[in-house]
Amino acid sequence: MPMQPALPPRAPTRAELASAQLLSRGGFANPDVSSWELGGARAVVKDFAPRSALVRATLGRWITRREQRAWRALAGHAAVPRYVGAVDALAFAVEHRAGAKLSRSVARETPPEFFARLEAAVAEMHACGVVHLDLRHQGNVLVGEDGAPVLLDFGSALVFAPGSLFARVAVALLGWIDRSAVAKWRSYATSEPSGPQSGSGASSRSSRSESRPT
Ligand SMILES: Nc1ncnc2c1ncn2[C@@H]1O[C@H](COP(=O)(O)OP(=O)(O)OP(=O)(O)O)[C@@H](O)[C@H]1O
Ligand SMILES: [Mg+2]
Numbered sequence: 001m002p003m004q005p006a007l008p009p010r011a012p013t014r015a016e017l018a019s020a021q022l023l024s025r026g027g028f029a030n031p032d033v034s035s036w037e038l039g040g041a042r043a044v045v046k047d048f049a050p051r052s053a054l055v056r057a058t059l060g061r062w063i064t065r066r067e068q069r070a071w072r073a074l075a076g077h078a079a080v081p082r083y084v085g086a087v088d089a090l091a092f093a094v095e096h097r098a099g100a101k102l103s104r105s106v107a108r109e110t111p112p113e114f115f116a117r118l119e120a121a122v123a124e125m126h127a128c129g130v131v132h133l134d135l136r137h138q139g140n141v142l143v144g145e146d147g148a149p150v151l152l153d154f155g156s157a158l159v160f161a162p163g164s165l166f167a168r169v170a171v172a173l174l175g176w177i178d179r180s181a182v183a184k185w186r187s188y189a190t191s192e193p194s195g196p197q198s199g200s201g202a203s204s205r206s207s208r209s210e211s212r213p214t
Contacts, residue, residue, distance in 0.1 A: 004082075005041070005042070005096070005097075006039075006041035007041055007043070007082055007084065008038040008039070008041040008043045008084055009041075010084065010085055011043070011045070011084050011085035011086060011087050011091075011092065011093040012038070012043070012087060012093065013087070014049075014087060014091075016036070017036065017045060017047065019036070020034035020035060020036040020045055021034060021036075022034050023035055023044070026048075026050070026051065028051070028052075028055070029051065029055050029059050031046040031047050031051075031060070031063075031064075031091070031155075032047045032048075032049075033046055033047075034047065035096060036093065042096035043093040043096055044081070044093065044095075044096045045091055045093045046064070046067070046092060046155075048060030048061070048063070048090040048091065049090045056090060060090055061090060064090055065089075066155075066157075066159075067154045067155050068083070068086065068092050069159050070130050070154035070157040070159050071083040071094060071154060073129060073130050073159050074130055074151075074154075077121070077124055077125060077151075078121070079117075079118075079125075079149050079150055079151050080125070080150075080151050081097045081152070083095075097142060097152075099142030099143050099145055099150050100142060101138050101139050101142060102138060102143055102185060104188045106143060107185050107186075107188035107189045108188060108189055108191070110143055111147075112186075112189065113147075114148075115182065115185060115186040115189060117149050118141065118149040118182050118185065119186075121149050121151060122135070122175075122178050122179065125151065125178075126171050126175045128162060129159055129161060129162035129163075129167050129171060130157055130159050131158050131160075131171055131174040131175050131178060132151065132154065132156070132157050132178050133156045133174065133177055133178065134153060134155070134157075135177075135178050135181035135182065136181040136184060137153070139152070158170075
């Protein structure tokens with residue numbers, strides 16, 4: 001089993017977040033995403049505190065609570081960074097995983113085994129009662145430094161108590177959305193480069209505005 005990177009033993013305090021490095025600034029109703037280090041261990045923090053009072057009081061709080069439910073439900077899943085903890089009602093921290101954002105051009109350079117592993121990771125996520133629903137978004141899957149898939153961003157995910165008949169039916173039906181996203185990524189791996197967008201790698205695409213692969 002590959003060695004896991006060190007994990008901060010706790011989430012940052014609100015005051016400590018001031019020294020975090022901004023990775024991406026959220027739009028009207030998206031969190032800021034920052035990188036924070038403690039003793040050489042790195043976490044990623046999603047934070048709605050910089051948003052408007054309205055978003056902070058409603059959507060921000062609600063998404064933060066719901067997203068953490070998904071991260072907790074996936075504890076122990078090898079393709080999912082470890083959950084660290086809540087900062088407050090508007091922010092939480094998870095393990096940082098190094099890798100390249102999956103994009104058309106990255107998919108083309110990624111070996112076919114990756115997509116089999118991605119498919120297995122998604123099936124395991126479903127077995128935990130979680131459907132992601134946003135795996136087509138290019139920032140939400142990484143090709144890890146070790147070549148393994150990393151699943152990120154459970155802001156749109158639904159969590160069902162695994163085992164119940166309702167959960168099995170819901171996950172089987174909604175899981176189709178995740179499986180079709182994997183099929184889409186796999187199809188990019190085998191397609192010919194086309195158009196000007198095929199030249200740039202994932203590392204050069206950090207803007208939210210160009211996040212859709214289709
Ligand atoms: N645990 C992590 N390890 C490494 N990078 C991460 C991690 N979490 C987030 N990131 C980086 O931050 C970006 C944004 O994170 P995330 O997708 O969770 O937020 P978001 O608000 O949904 O942003 P977006 O609208 O761009 O999807 C990711 O695409 C990824 O590059
Ligand atoms: Mg995202």
